[in-house]
Amino acid sequence: MNAFATLLPGATSFLPLRNTALQESTQQETRSMESFLAGVERKAFRIAQIALRHEDDALDAVQEAMLRLVRNYARRPAAEWPPLFYRILENCVRDAQRRRAVRARVMSWIPWKGADDEEMADPLEQAPDPAPLPPAQAQADETLQALEAALAALPARQRQAFLLRNFEGFDVAATAQAMGCSEGSVKTHYFRALQTLRAQLVEYWT
Amino acid sequence: MSEEADPREAEFARRARALLEDSAGSLSARTRSRLTQARYAALEQYTAASTASARAAWQRWLPAGAVSAAVLAALLMQGGPMSLPVQMQANVPAATSGDDLELLADRDALELAQDALAPDQSAPGASAGTGADVDYEFYAWAVGAAQDDADNGVGT
Incomplete structure:
Protein backbone atom coordinates (compact mmCIF):
# COMPACT_ATOMS: atom_id res chain seq x y z
CA MET A 1 0.00 0.00 0.00
CA ASN A 2 2.90 2.27 0.79
CA ALA A 3 4.34 1.66 -2.63
CA PHE A 4 1.02 2.64 -4.24
CA ALA A 5 0.84 5.76 -2.12
CA THR A 6 4.25 6.85 -3.34
CA LEU A 7 3.34 6.04 -6.94
CA LEU A 8 0.08 7.99 -6.98
CA PRO A 9 1.43 11.54 -6.53
CA GLY A 10 3.88 10.93 -9.36
CA ALA A 11 1.07 9.77 -11.61
CA THR A 12 -1.14 12.73 -10.83
CA SER A 13 1.65 15.28 -11.27
CA PHE A 14 2.50 13.75 -14.67
CA LEU A 15 -0.66 15.06 -16.36
CA PRO A 16 -0.15 18.81 -15.87
CA LEU A 17 3.56 18.49 -16.64
CA ARG A 18 2.80 16.83 -19.94
CA ASN A 19 0.14 19.42 -20.75
CA THR A 20 2.56 22.25 -19.99
CA ALA A 21 5.25 20.74 -22.19
CA LEU A 22 2.75 20.35 -25.02
CA GLN A 23 1.59 23.94 -24.67
CA GLU A 24 5.17 25.23 -24.68
CA SER A 25 6.02 23.17 -27.73
CA THR A 26 2.90 24.41 -29.54
CA GLN A 27 3.65 28.02 -28.64
CA GLN A 28 7.21 27.70 -29.89
CA GLU A 29 6.07 26.15 -33.16
CA THR A 30 3.44 28.88 -33.54
CA ARG A 31 6.04 31.59 -32.98
CA SER A 32 8.42 30.17 -35.56
CA MET A 33 5.59 29.71 -38.06
CA GLU A 34 4.43 33.28 -37.47
CA SER A 35 7.95 34.56 -37.98
CA PHE A 36 8.24 32.63 -41.23
CA LEU A 37 4.89 33.81 -42.59
CA ALA A 38 5.56 37.41 -41.60
CA GLY A 39 8.89 37.31 -43.40
CA VAL A 40 7.53 35.83 -46.57
CA GLU A 41 4.05 37.33 -46.99
CA ARG A 42 4.93 40.52 -48.88
CA LYS A 43 7.06 38.86 -51.51
CA ALA A 44 4.53 36.07 -51.79
CA PHE A 45 1.81 38.63 -52.39
CA ARG A 46 3.82 40.39 -55.08
CA ILE A 47 4.59 37.08 -56.81
CA ALA A 48 0.90 36.16 -56.79
CA GLN A 49 -0.10 39.64 -57.90
CA ILE A 50 2.29 39.59 -60.85
CA ALA A 51 0.93 36.23 -61.95
CA LEU A 52 -2.76 37.05 -61.41
CA ARG A 53 -2.72 40.78 -62.17
CA HIS A 54 -5.40 41.23 -59.52
CA GLU A 55 -4.85 42.35 -55.95
CA ASP A 56 -7.76 40.60 -54.24
CA ASP A 57 -7.15 37.33 -56.07
CA ALA A 58 -3.49 37.55 -55.05
CA LEU A 59 -4.44 38.13 -51.41
CA ASP A 60 -6.78 35.15 -51.53
CA ALA A 61 -4.05 32.99 -53.03
CA VAL A 62 -1.56 33.99 -50.33
CA GLN A 63 -4.09 33.34 -47.57
CA GLU A 64 -4.95 29.94 -49.02
CA ALA A 65 -1.26 29.07 -49.31
CA MET A 66 -0.68 30.04 -45.68
CA LEU A 67 -3.61 27.94 -44.51
CA ARG A 68 -2.52 24.92 -46.53
CA LEU A 69 1.06 25.18 -45.30
CA VAL A 70 -0.05 25.41 -41.68
CA ARG A 71 -2.61 22.64 -42.08
CA ASN A 72 -0.38 20.14 -43.84
CA TYR A 73 3.26 20.97 -43.20
CA ALA A 74 3.56 22.82 -39.90
CA ARG A 75 5.15 19.76 -38.28
CA ARG A 76 7.87 19.61 -40.91
CA PRO A 77 11.28 21.19 -40.13
CA ALA A 78 11.25 24.97 -40.59
CA ALA A 79 13.99 24.74 -43.22
CA GLU A 80 11.54 22.94 -45.52
CA TRP A 81 8.84 25.60 -45.25
CA PRO A 82 10.06 28.12 -47.90
CA PRO A 83 10.08 25.77 -50.92
CA LEU A 84 6.91 24.08 -49.70
CA PHE A 85 5.15 27.41 -49.26
CA TYR A 86 6.04 28.67 -52.73
CA ARG A 87 5.04 25.38 -54.27
CA ILE A 88 1.65 25.66 -52.57
CA LEU A 89 1.39 29.30 -53.61
CA GLU A 90 2.00 28.42 -57.24
CA ASN A 91 -0.74 25.79 -57.02
CA CYS A 92 -3.09 28.39 -55.52
CA VAL A 93 -2.22 30.83 -58.31
CA ARG A 94 -2.92 28.14 -60.88
CA ASP A 95 -6.23 27.32 -59.19
CA ALA A 96 -7.21 30.99 -59.28
CA GLN A 97 -6.31 31.25 -62.95
CA ARG A 98 -8.35 28.13 -63.70
CA ARG A 99 -11.34 29.45 -61.76
CA ARG A 100 -11.07 32.73 -63.60
CA ALA A 101 -10.95 30.96 -66.96
CA VAL A 102 -14.00 28.86 -66.09
CA ARG A 103 -15.87 31.92 -64.86
CA ALA A 104 -15.03 33.78 -68.05
CA ARG A 105 -16.23 30.84 -70.14
CA VAL A 106 -19.48 30.61 -68.19
CA MET A 107 -20.05 34.35 -68.36
CA SER A 108 -19.55 34.32 -72.10
CA TRP A 109 -22.66 32.09 -72.37
CA ILE A 110 -24.82 34.54 -70.48
CA PRO A 111 -26.21 37.07 -72.99
CA TRP A 112 -27.48 39.61 -70.46
CA LYS A 113 -24.18 39.76 -68.65
CA GLY A 114 -23.03 43.33 -68.93
CA ALA A 115 -20.80 45.85 -67.30
CA ASP A 116 -23.36 46.30 -64.52
CA ASP A 117 -22.28 43.00 -62.97
CA GLU A 118 -18.68 44.05 -62.70
CA GLU A 119 -17.44 44.92 -59.30
CA MET A 120 -17.73 48.65 -58.75
CA ALA A 121 -14.33 50.26 -58.52
CA ASP A 122 -13.62 52.57 -55.64
CA PRO A 123 -13.88 56.12 -57.12
CA LEU A 124 -11.26 57.37 -54.68
CA GLU A 125 -8.80 54.81 -55.95
CA GLN A 126 -9.60 55.75 -59.53
CA ALA A 127 -9.08 59.46 -58.97
CA PRO A 128 -5.72 60.76 -60.20
CA ASP A 129 -3.23 61.86 -57.60
CA PRO A 130 -3.05 65.67 -57.74
CA ALA A 131 0.56 65.76 -56.55
CA PRO A 132 2.91 64.93 -59.43
CA LEU A 133 5.51 62.28 -58.77
CA PRO A 134 9.19 63.20 -58.90
CA PRO A 135 10.66 62.29 -62.30
CA ALA A 136 12.84 59.52 -60.89
CA GLN A 137 9.89 58.00 -59.06
CA MET B 1 23.28 34.11 -59.54
CA SER B 2 25.85 32.00 -61.29
CA GLU B 3 23.62 31.72 -64.37
CA GLU B 4 24.34 35.36 -65.27
CA ALA B 5 27.64 34.97 -67.06
CA ASP B 6 27.16 38.24 -68.95
CA PRO B 7 27.76 41.30 -66.70
CA ARG B 8 24.89 43.12 -68.43
CA GLU B 9 22.58 40.28 -67.48
CA ALA B 10 23.82 40.44 -63.92
CA GLU B 11 23.16 44.18 -63.87
CA PHE B 12 19.69 43.66 -65.30
CA ALA B 13 18.92 41.03 -62.67
CA ARG B 14 20.16 43.33 -59.92
CA ARG B 15 17.97 46.20 -61.08
CA ALA B 16 14.93 44.00 -61.46
CA ARG B 17 15.42 42.63 -57.96
CA ALA B 18 15.76 46.14 -56.53
CA LEU B 19 12.57 47.27 -58.24
CA LEU B 20 10.58 44.28 -57.04
CA GLU B 21 11.88 44.58 -53.50
CA ASP B 22 10.96 48.27 -53.42
CA SER B 23 7.47 47.43 -54.56
CA ALA B 24 7.13 44.75 -51.89
CA GLY B 25 8.32 47.18 -49.25
CA SER B 26 5.85 49.88 -50.19
CA LEU B 27 2.58 47.97 -50.15
CA SER B 28 -0.53 49.89 -49.24
CA ALA B 29 -1.85 49.85 -45.69
CA ARG B 30 -4.92 47.94 -46.81
CA THR B 31 -2.82 45.20 -48.40
CA ARG B 32 -0.55 44.94 -45.38
CA SER B 33 -3.57 44.71 -43.12
CA ARG B 34 -5.12 41.95 -45.24
CA LEU B 35 -1.85 40.01 -45.20
CA THR B 36 -1.65 40.30 -41.42
CA GLN B 37 -5.24 39.06 -41.14
CA ALA B 38 -4.44 36.12 -43.40
CA ARG B 39 -1.42 35.24 -41.27
CA TYR B 40 -3.40 35.40 -38.05
CA ALA B 41 -6.16 33.28 -39.54
CA ALA B 42 -3.62 30.61 -40.50
CA LEU B 43 -1.94 30.70 -37.09
CA GLU B 44 -5.26 30.57 -35.29
CA GLN B 45 -6.18 27.47 -37.23
CA TYR B 46 -2.80 25.97 -36.38
CA THR B 47 -3.16 26.67 -32.65
CA ALA B 48 -6.69 25.28 -32.60
CA ALA B 49 -5.61 22.15 -34.47
CA SER B 50 -2.61 21.61 -32.16
CA THR B 51 -4.71 21.97 -29.02
CA ALA B 52 -7.41 19.68 -30.39
CA SER B 53 -4.90 17.02 -31.40
CA ALA B 54 -3.18 17.17 -28.00
CA ARG B 55 -6.54 16.82 -26.26
CA ALA B 56 -7.52 13.97 -28.55
CA ALA B 57 -4.24 12.20 -27.79
CA TRP B 58 -4.92 12.48 -24.07
CA GLN B 59 -8.45 11.23 -24.46
CA ARG B 60 -7.13 8.32 -26.50
CA TRP B 61 -4.45 7.29 -24.00
CA LEU B 62 -6.19 8.09 -20.73
CA PRO B 63 -8.30 4.87 -20.49
CA ALA B 64 -5.28 2.69 -21.25
CA GLY B 65 -3.24 4.55 -18.63
CA ALA B 66 -6.00 4.21 -16.06
CA VAL B 67 -6.28 0.47 -16.64
CA SER B 68 -2.50 0.04 -16.38
CA ALA B 69 -2.38 2.04 -13.16
CA ALA B 70 -5.24 -0.02 -11.70
CA VAL B 71 -3.50 -3.31 -12.54
CA LEU B 72 -0.24 -2.06 -11.06
CA ALA B 73 -1.99 -0.86 -7.95
CA ALA B 74 -3.76 -4.20 -7.54
CA LEU B 75 -0.44 -6.04 -7.82
CA LEU B 76 1.20 -3.77 -5.27
CA MET B 77 -1.69 -4.05 -2.84
CA GLN B 78 -1.52 -7.85 -2.97
CA GLY B 79 1.94 -7.70 -1.52
CA GLY B 80 4.25 -7.35 -4.43
CA PRO B 81 7.36 -9.54 -4.55
CA MET B 82 6.77 -10.76 -0.94
CA SER B 83 3.78 -12.77 -2.11
CA LEU B 84 5.85 -15.39 -3.88
CA PRO B 85 4.77 -19.02 -3.54
CA VAL B 86 6.08 -20.84 -0.47
CA GLN B 87 8.35 -23.13 -2.48
CA MET B 88 9.96 -20.14 -4.17
CA GLN B 89 10.40 -18.40 -0.83
CA ALA B 90 12.25 -21.47 0.46
CA ASN B 91 14.67 -21.24 -2.42
CA VAL B 92 15.40 -17.56 -1.96
CA PRO B 93 18.90 -17.36 -0.49
CA ALA B 94 19.25 -15.44 2.70
CA ALA B 95 22.42 -13.79 1.53
CA THR B 96 22.23 -10.10 0.94
CA SER B 97 23.55 -8.37 -2.12
CA GLY B 98 26.66 -7.41 -0.16
CA ASP B 99 27.41 -11.08 0.51
CA ASP B 100 26.95 -11.84 -3.17
CA LEU B 101 29.48 -9.17 -4.09
CA GLU B 102 32.01 -10.54 -1.64
CA LEU B 103 31.56 -14.01 -3.05
CA LEU B 104 32.08 -12.79 -6.59
CA ALA B 105 35.15 -10.81 -5.62
CA ASP B 106 36.86 -13.70 -3.88
CA ARG B 107 37.37 -16.69 -6.17
CA ASP B 108 38.11 -19.10 -3.30
CA ALA B 109 34.99 -18.05 -1.49
CA LEU B 110 33.01 -18.56 -4.66
CA GLU B 111 34.34 -22.11 -5.06
CA LEU B 112 33.56 -22.86 -1.46
CA ALA B 113 30.07 -21.57 -1.90
CA GLN B 114 29.60 -23.70 -5.00
CA ASP B 115 30.87 -26.75 -3.13
CA ALA B 116 28.47 -26.05 -0.33
CA LEU B 117 25.54 -25.71 -2.72
CA ALA B 118 26.49 -28.83 -4.75
CA PRO B 119 27.85 -31.45 -2.34
CA ASP B 120 29.97 -34.31 -3.58
CA GLN B 121 27.65 -37.22 -4.30
CA SER B 122 30.46 -39.81 -4.06
CA ALA B 123 31.06 -39.29 -0.31
CA PRO B 124 29.05 -41.85 1.69
CA GLY B 125 26.41 -40.17 3.77
CA ALA B 126 27.24 -36.77 2.37
CA SER B 127 23.65 -35.84 1.94
CA ALA B 128 22.50 -37.39 5.21
CA GLY B 129 20.18 -35.32 7.27
CA THR B 130 18.81 -33.13 4.59
CA GLY B 131 15.35 -34.59 5.01
CA ALA B 132 14.01 -35.49 1.63
CA ASP B 133 17.02 -37.45 0.41
CA VAL B 134 18.09 -39.34 3.57
CA ASP B 135 20.59 -42.12 2.88
CA TYR B 136 18.67 -45.02 4.41
CA GLU B 137 21.24 -47.57 3.25
CA PHE B 138 23.87 -45.84 5.36
CA TYR B 139 21.71 -45.95 8.45
CA ALA B 140 20.81 -49.58 7.82
CA TRP B 141 24.47 -50.41 7.48
CA ALA B 142 25.37 -48.49 10.63
CA VAL B 143 22.67 -50.23 12.68
CA GLY B 144 23.73 -53.61 11.33
CA ALA B 145 27.37 -52.90 12.14
CA ALA B 146 26.49 -51.82 15.66
CA GLN B 147 24.47 -54.97 16.22
CA ASP B 148 27.31 -57.08 14.87
CA ASP B 149 29.73 -55.35 17.23
CA ALA B 150 27.38 -55.93 20.14
CA ASP B 151 26.96 -59.56 19.24
CA ASN B 152 30.72 -60.00 18.95
CA GLY B 153 31.33 -58.19 22.22
CA VAL B 154 33.31 -55.50 20.62
CA GLY B 155 34.06 -52.64 22.99
CA THR B 156 33.04 -54.56 26.09
Whole structure:
Protein backbone atom coordinates (compact mmCIF):
# COMPACT_ATOMS: atom_id res chain seq x y z
CA MET A 1 0.00 0.00 0.00
CA ASN A 2 2.90 2.27 0.79
CA ALA A 3 4.34 1.66 -2.63
CA PHE A 4 1.02 2.64 -4.24
CA ALA A 5 0.84 5.76 -2.12
CA THR A 6 4.25 6.85 -3.34
CA LEU A 7 3.34 6.04 -6.94
CA LEU A 8 0.08 7.99 -6.98
CA PRO A 9 1.43 11.54 -6.53
CA GLY A 10 3.88 10.93 -9.36
CA ALA A 11 1.07 9.77 -11.61
CA THR A 12 -1.14 12.73 -10.83
CA SER A 13 1.65 15.28 -11.27
CA PHE A 14 2.50 13.75 -14.67
CA LEU A 15 -0.66 15.06 -16.36
CA PRO A 16 -0.15 18.81 -15.87
CA LEU A 17 3.56 18.49 -16.64
CA ARG A 18 2.80 16.83 -19.94
CA ASN A 19 0.14 19.42 -20.75
CA THR A 20 2.56 22.25 -19.99
CA ALA A 21 5.25 20.74 -22.19
CA LEU A 22 2.75 20.35 -25.02
CA GLN A 23 1.59 23.94 -24.67
CA GLU A 24 5.17 25.23 -24.68
CA SER A 25 6.02 23.17 -27.73
CA THR A 26 2.90 24.41 -29.54
CA GLN A 27 3.65 28.02 -28.64
CA GLN A 28 7.21 27.70 -29.89
CA GLU A 29 6.07 26.15 -33.16
CA THR A 30 3.44 28.88 -33.54
CA ARG A 31 6.04 31.59 -32.98
CA SER A 32 8.42 30.17 -35.56
CA MET A 33 5.59 29.71 -38.06
CA GLU A 34 4.43 33.28 -37.47
CA SER A 35 7.95 34.56 -37.98
CA PHE A 36 8.24 32.63 -41.23
CA LEU A 37 4.89 33.81 -42.59
CA ALA A 38 5.56 37.41 -41.60
CA GLY A 39 8.89 37.31 -43.40
CA VAL A 40 7.53 35.83 -46.57
CA GLU A 41 4.05 37.33 -46.99
CA ARG A 42 4.93 40.52 -48.88
CA LYS A 43 7.06 38.86 -51.51
CA ALA A 44 4.53 36.07 -51.79
CA PHE A 45 1.81 38.63 -52.39
CA ARG A 46 3.82 40.39 -55.08
CA ILE A 47 4.59 37.08 -56.81
CA ALA A 48 0.90 36.16 -56.79
CA GLN A 49 -0.10 39.64 -57.90
CA ILE A 50 2.29 39.59 -60.85
CA ALA A 51 0.93 36.23 -61.95
CA LEU A 52 -2.76 37.05 -61.41
CA ARG A 53 -2.72 40.78 -62.17
CA HIS A 54 -5.40 41.23 -59.52
CA GLU A 55 -4.85 42.35 -55.95
CA ASP A 56 -7.76 40.60 -54.24
CA ASP A 57 -7.15 37.33 -56.07
CA ALA A 58 -3.49 37.55 -55.05
CA LEU A 59 -4.44 38.13 -51.41
CA ASP A 60 -6.78 35.15 -51.53
CA ALA A 61 -4.05 32.99 -53.03
CA VAL A 62 -1.56 33.99 -50.33
CA GLN A 63 -4.09 33.34 -47.57
CA GLU A 64 -4.95 29.94 -49.02
CA ALA A 65 -1.26 29.07 -49.31
CA MET A 66 -0.68 30.04 -45.68
CA LEU A 67 -3.61 27.94 -44.51
CA ARG A 68 -2.52 24.92 -46.53
CA LEU A 69 1.06 25.18 -45.30
CA VAL A 70 -0.05 25.41 -41.68
CA ARG A 71 -2.61 22.64 -42.08
CA ASN A 72 -0.38 20.14 -43.84
CA TYR A 73 3.26 20.97 -43.20
CA ALA A 74 3.56 22.82 -39.90
CA ARG A 75 5.15 19.76 -38.28
CA ARG A 76 7.87 19.61 -40.91
CA PRO A 77 11.28 21.19 -40.13
CA ALA A 78 11.25 24.97 -40.59
CA ALA A 79 13.99 24.74 -43.22
CA GLU A 80 11.54 22.94 -45.52
CA TRP A 81 8.84 25.60 -45.25
CA PRO A 82 10.06 28.12 -47.90
CA PRO A 83 10.08 25.77 -50.92
CA LEU A 84 6.91 24.08 -49.70
CA PHE A 85 5.15 27.41 -49.26
CA TYR A 86 6.04 28.67 -52.73
CA ARG A 87 5.04 25.38 -54.27
CA ILE A 88 1.65 25.66 -52.57
CA LEU A 89 1.39 29.30 -53.61
CA GLU A 90 2.00 28.42 -57.24
CA ASN A 91 -0.74 25.79 -57.02
CA CYS A 92 -3.09 28.39 -55.52
CA VAL A 93 -2.22 30.83 -58.31
CA ARG A 94 -2.92 28.14 -60.88
CA ASP A 95 -6.23 27.32 -59.19
CA ALA A 96 -7.21 30.99 -59.28
CA GLN A 97 -6.31 31.25 -62.95
CA ARG A 98 -8.35 28.13 -63.70
CA ARG A 99 -11.34 29.45 -61.76
CA ARG A 100 -11.07 32.73 -63.60
CA ALA A 101 -10.95 30.96 -66.96
CA VAL A 102 -14.00 28.86 -66.09
CA ARG A 103 -15.87 31.92 -64.86
CA ALA A 104 -15.03 33.78 -68.05
CA ARG A 105 -16.23 30.84 -70.14
CA VAL A 106 -19.48 30.61 -68.19
CA MET A 107 -20.05 34.35 -68.36
CA SER A 108 -19.55 34.32 -72.10
CA TRP A 109 -22.66 32.09 -72.37
CA ILE A 110 -24.82 34.54 -70.48
CA PRO A 111 -26.21 37.07 -72.99
CA TRP A 112 -27.48 39.61 -70.46
CA LYS A 113 -24.18 39.76 -68.65
CA GLY A 114 -23.03 43.33 -68.93
CA ALA A 115 -20.80 45.85 -67.30
CA ASP A 116 -23.36 46.30 -64.52
CA ASP A 117 -22.28 43.00 -62.97
CA GLU A 118 -18.68 44.05 -62.70
CA GLU A 119 -17.44 44.92 -59.30
CA MET A 120 -17.73 48.65 -58.75
CA ALA A 121 -14.33 50.26 -58.52
CA ASP A 122 -13.62 52.57 -55.64
CA PRO A 123 -13.88 56.12 -57.12
CA LEU A 124 -11.26 57.37 -54.68
CA GLU A 125 -8.80 54.81 -55.95
CA GLN A 126 -9.60 55.75 -59.53
CA ALA A 127 -9.08 59.46 -58.97
CA PRO A 128 -5.72 60.76 -60.20
CA ASP A 129 -3.23 61.86 -57.60
CA PRO A 130 -3.05 65.67 -57.74
CA ALA A 131 0.56 65.76 -56.55
CA PRO A 132 2.91 64.93 -59.43
CA LEU A 133 5.51 62.28 -58.77
CA PRO A 134 9.19 63.20 -58.90
CA PRO A 135 10.66 62.29 -62.30
CA ALA A 136 12.84 59.52 -60.89
CA GLN A 137 9.89 58.00 -59.06
CA ALA A 138 7.68 58.27 -62.09
CA GLN A 139 10.29 56.54 -64.20
CA ALA A 140 10.73 53.80 -61.61
CA ASP A 141 6.97 53.23 -61.52
CA GLU A 142 6.85 53.04 -65.27
CA THR A 143 9.74 50.58 -65.35
CA LEU A 144 8.10 48.48 -62.66
CA GLN A 145 4.85 48.34 -64.60
CA ALA A 146 6.73 47.28 -67.72
CA LEU A 147 8.63 44.64 -65.74
CA GLU A 148 5.40 43.29 -64.23
CA ALA A 149 3.75 43.15 -67.64
CA ALA A 150 6.75 41.34 -69.12
CA LEU A 151 6.83 38.90 -66.20
CA ALA A 152 3.10 38.22 -66.53
CA ALA A 153 3.58 37.48 -70.23
CA LEU A 154 6.29 34.89 -69.56
CA PRO A 155 5.47 31.19 -69.53
CA ALA A 156 4.54 30.18 -65.98
CA ARG A 157 7.65 28.08 -65.35
CA GLN A 158 10.00 30.82 -66.55
CA ARG A 159 8.22 33.42 -64.44
CA GLN A 160 8.35 31.16 -61.42
CA ALA A 161 12.04 30.41 -61.88
CA PHE A 162 12.89 34.08 -62.32
CA LEU A 163 10.90 35.29 -59.31
CA LEU A 164 12.11 32.56 -56.97
CA ARG A 165 15.74 32.90 -57.97
CA ASN A 166 15.92 36.65 -58.43
CA PHE A 167 13.25 38.10 -56.15
CA GLU A 168 12.95 35.56 -53.35
CA GLY A 169 16.66 34.75 -53.47
CA PHE A 170 16.38 30.97 -53.53
CA ASP A 171 19.37 28.97 -54.69
CA VAL A 172 19.01 26.56 -57.59
CA ALA A 173 18.32 23.56 -55.34
CA ALA A 174 15.56 25.28 -53.35
CA THR A 175 14.03 26.64 -56.55
CA ALA A 176 14.02 23.17 -58.05
CA GLN A 177 12.35 21.84 -54.91
CA ALA A 178 9.71 24.58 -55.01
CA MET A 179 9.04 24.05 -58.70
CA GLY A 180 9.17 20.27 -58.52
CA CYS A 181 11.70 19.91 -61.30
CA SER A 182 15.42 19.31 -61.79
CA GLU A 183 18.11 21.90 -61.15
CA GLY A 184 19.00 21.83 -64.83
CA SER A 185 15.43 22.81 -65.72
CA VAL A 186 15.58 25.68 -63.26
CA LYS A 187 18.73 27.01 -64.89
CA THR A 188 17.18 26.72 -68.34
CA HIS A 189 13.94 28.45 -67.30
CA TYR A 190 15.83 31.20 -65.52
CA PHE A 191 18.16 31.84 -68.45
CA ARG A 192 15.31 32.05 -70.94
CA ALA A 193 13.32 34.35 -68.66
CA LEU A 194 16.31 36.64 -68.29
CA GLN A 195 16.84 36.79 -72.04
CA THR A 196 13.19 37.60 -72.72
CA LEU A 197 12.91 40.23 -70.00
CA ARG A 198 16.08 41.96 -71.10
CA ALA A 199 14.89 42.09 -74.67
CA GLN A 200 11.51 43.54 -73.64
CA LEU A 201 12.87 46.09 -71.18
CA VAL A 202 15.81 47.27 -73.18
CA GLU A 203 14.25 50.70 -73.73
CA TYR A 204 13.86 51.21 -69.96
CA TRP A 205 17.32 50.02 -68.96
CA THR A 206 19.93 51.13 -71.43
CA MET B 1 23.28 34.11 -59.54
CA SER B 2 25.85 32.00 -61.29
CA GLU B 3 23.62 31.72 -64.37
CA GLU B 4 24.34 35.36 -65.27
CA ALA B 5 27.64 34.97 -67.06
CA ASP B 6 27.16 38.24 -68.95
CA PRO B 7 27.76 41.30 -66.70
CA ARG B 8 24.89 43.12 -68.43
CA GLU B 9 22.58 40.28 -67.48
CA ALA B 10 23.82 40.44 -63.92
CA GLU B 11 23.16 44.18 -63.87
CA PHE B 12 19.69 43.66 -65.30
CA ALA B 13 18.92 41.03 -62.67
CA ARG B 14 20.16 43.33 -59.92
CA ARG B 15 17.97 46.20 -61.08
CA ALA B 16 14.93 44.00 -61.46
CA ARG B 17 15.42 42.63 -57.96
CA ALA B 18 15.76 46.14 -56.53
CA LEU B 19 12.57 47.27 -58.24
CA LEU B 20 10.58 44.28 -57.04
CA GLU B 21 11.88 44.58 -53.50
CA ASP B 22 10.96 48.27 -53.42
CA SER B 23 7.47 47.43 -54.56
CA ALA B 24 7.13 44.75 -51.89
CA GLY B 25 8.32 47.18 -49.25
CA SER B 26 5.85 49.88 -50.19
CA LEU B 27 2.58 47.97 -50.15
CA SER B 28 -0.53 49.89 -49.24
CA ALA B 29 -1.85 49.85 -45.69
CA ARG B 30 -4.92 47.94 -46.81
CA THR B 31 -2.82 45.20 -48.40
CA ARG B 32 -0.55 44.94 -45.38
CA SER B 33 -3.57 44.71 -43.12
CA ARG B 34 -5.12 41.95 -45.24
CA LEU B 35 -1.85 40.01 -45.20
CA THR B 36 -1.65 40.30 -41.42
CA GLN B 37 -5.24 39.06 -41.14
CA ALA B 38 -4.44 36.12 -43.40
CA ARG B 39 -1.42 35.24 -41.27
CA TYR B 40 -3.40 35.40 -38.05
CA ALA B 41 -6.16 33.28 -39.54
CA ALA B 42 -3.62 30.61 -40.50
CA LEU B 43 -1.94 30.70 -37.09
CA GLU B 44 -5.26 30.57 -35.29
CA GLN B 45 -6.18 27.47 -37.23
CA TYR B 46 -2.80 25.97 -36.38
CA THR B 47 -3.16 26.67 -32.65
CA ALA B 48 -6.69 25.28 -32.60
CA ALA B 49 -5.61 22.15 -34.47
CA SER B 50 -2.61 21.61 -32.16
CA THR B 51 -4.71 21.97 -29.02
CA ALA B 52 -7.41 19.68 -30.39
CA SER B 53 -4.90 17.02 -31.40
CA ALA B 54 -3.18 17.17 -28.00
CA ARG B 55 -6.54 16.82 -26.26
CA ALA B 56 -7.52 13.97 -28.55
CA ALA B 57 -4.24 12.20 -27.79
CA TRP B 58 -4.92 12.48 -24.07
CA GLN B 59 -8.45 11.23 -24.46
CA ARG B 60 -7.13 8.32 -26.50
CA TRP B 61 -4.45 7.29 -24.00
CA LEU B 62 -6.19 8.09 -20.73
CA PRO B 63 -8.30 4.87 -20.49
CA ALA B 64 -5.28 2.69 -21.25
CA GLY B 65 -3.24 4.55 -18.63
CA ALA B 66 -6.00 4.21 -16.06
CA VAL B 67 -6.28 0.47 -16.64
CA SER B 68 -2.50 0.04 -16.38
CA ALA B 69 -2.38 2.04 -13.16
CA ALA B 70 -5.24 -0.02 -11.70
CA VAL B 71 -3.50 -3.31 -12.54
CA LEU B 72 -0.24 -2.06 -11.06
CA ALA B 73 -1.99 -0.86 -7.95
CA ALA B 74 -3.76 -4.20 -7.54
CA LEU B 75 -0.44 -6.04 -7.82
CA LEU B 76 1.20 -3.77 -5.27
CA MET B 77 -1.69 -4.05 -2.84
CA GLN B 78 -1.52 -7.85 -2.97
CA GLY B 79 1.94 -7.70 -1.52
CA GLY B 80 4.25 -7.35 -4.43
CA PRO B 81 7.36 -9.54 -4.55
CA MET B 82 6.77 -10.76 -0.94
CA SER B 83 3.78 -12.77 -2.11
CA LEU B 84 5.85 -15.39 -3.88
CA PRO B 85 4.77 -19.02 -3.54
CA VAL B 86 6.08 -20.84 -0.47
CA GLN B 87 8.35 -23.13 -2.48
CA MET B 88 9.96 -20.14 -4.17
CA GLN B 89 10.40 -18.40 -0.83
CA ALA B 90 12.25 -21.47 0.46
CA ASN B 91 14.67 -21.24 -2.42
CA VAL B 92 15.40 -17.56 -1.96
CA PRO B 93 18.90 -17.36 -0.49
CA ALA B 94 19.25 -15.44 2.70
CA ALA B 95 22.42 -13.79 1.53
CA THR B 96 22.23 -10.10 0.94
CA SER B 97 23.55 -8.37 -2.12
CA GLY B 98 26.66 -7.41 -0.16
CA ASP B 99 27.41 -11.08 0.51
CA ASP B 100 26.95 -11.84 -3.17
CA LEU B 101 29.48 -9.17 -4.09
CA GLU B 102 32.01 -10.54 -1.64
CA LEU B 103 31.56 -14.01 -3.05
CA LEU B 104 32.08 -12.79 -6.59
CA ALA B 105 35.15 -10.81 -5.62
CA ASP B 106 36.86 -13.70 -3.88
CA ARG B 107 37.37 -16.69 -6.17
CA ASP B 108 38.11 -19.10 -3.30
CA ALA B 109 34.99 -18.05 -1.49
CA LEU B 110 33.01 -18.56 -4.66
CA GLU B 111 34.34 -22.11 -5.06
CA LEU B 112 33.56 -22.86 -1.46
CA ALA B 113 30.07 -21.57 -1.90
CA GLN B 114 29.60 -23.70 -5.00
CA ASP B 115 30.87 -26.75 -3.13
CA ALA B 116 28.47 -26.05 -0.33
CA LEU B 117 25.54 -25.71 -2.72
CA ALA B 118 26.49 -28.83 -4.75
CA PRO B 119 27.85 -31.45 -2.34
CA ASP B 120 29.97 -34.31 -3.58
CA GLN B 121 27.65 -37.22 -4.30
CA SER B 122 30.46 -39.81 -4.06
CA ALA B 123 31.06 -39.29 -0.31
CA PRO B 124 29.05 -41.85 1.69
CA GLY B 125 26.41 -40.17 3.77
CA ALA B 126 27.24 -36.77 2.37
CA SER B 127 23.65 -35.84 1.94
CA ALA B 128 22.50 -37.39 5.21
CA GLY B 129 20.18 -35.32 7.27
CA THR B 130 18.81 -33.13 4.59
CA GLY B 131 15.35 -34.59 5.01
CA ALA B 132 14.01 -35.49 1.63
CA ASP B 133 17.02 -37.45 0.41
CA VAL B 134 18.09 -39.34 3.57
CA ASP B 135 20.59 -42.12 2.88
CA TYR B 136 18.67 -45.02 4.41
CA GLU B 137 21.24 -47.57 3.25
CA PHE B 138 23.87 -45.84 5.36
CA TYR B 139 21.71 -45.95 8.45
CA ALA B 140 20.81 -49.58 7.82
CA TRP B 141 24.47 -50.41 7.48
CA ALA B 142 25.37 -48.49 10.63
CA VAL B 143 22.67 -50.23 12.68
CA GLY B 144 23.73 -53.61 11.33
CA ALA B 145 27.37 -52.90 12.14
CA ALA B 146 26.49 -51.82 15.66
CA GLN B 147 24.47 -54.97 16.22
CA ASP B 148 27.31 -57.08 14.87
CA ASP B 149 29.73 -55.35 17.23
CA ALA B 150 27.38 -55.93 20.14
CA ASP B 151 26.96 -59.56 19.24
CA ASN B 152 30.72 -60.00 18.95
CA GLY B 153 31.33 -58.19 22.22
CA VAL B 154 33.31 -55.50 20.62
CA GLY B 155 34.06 -52.64 22.99
CA THR B 156 33.04 -54.56 26.09
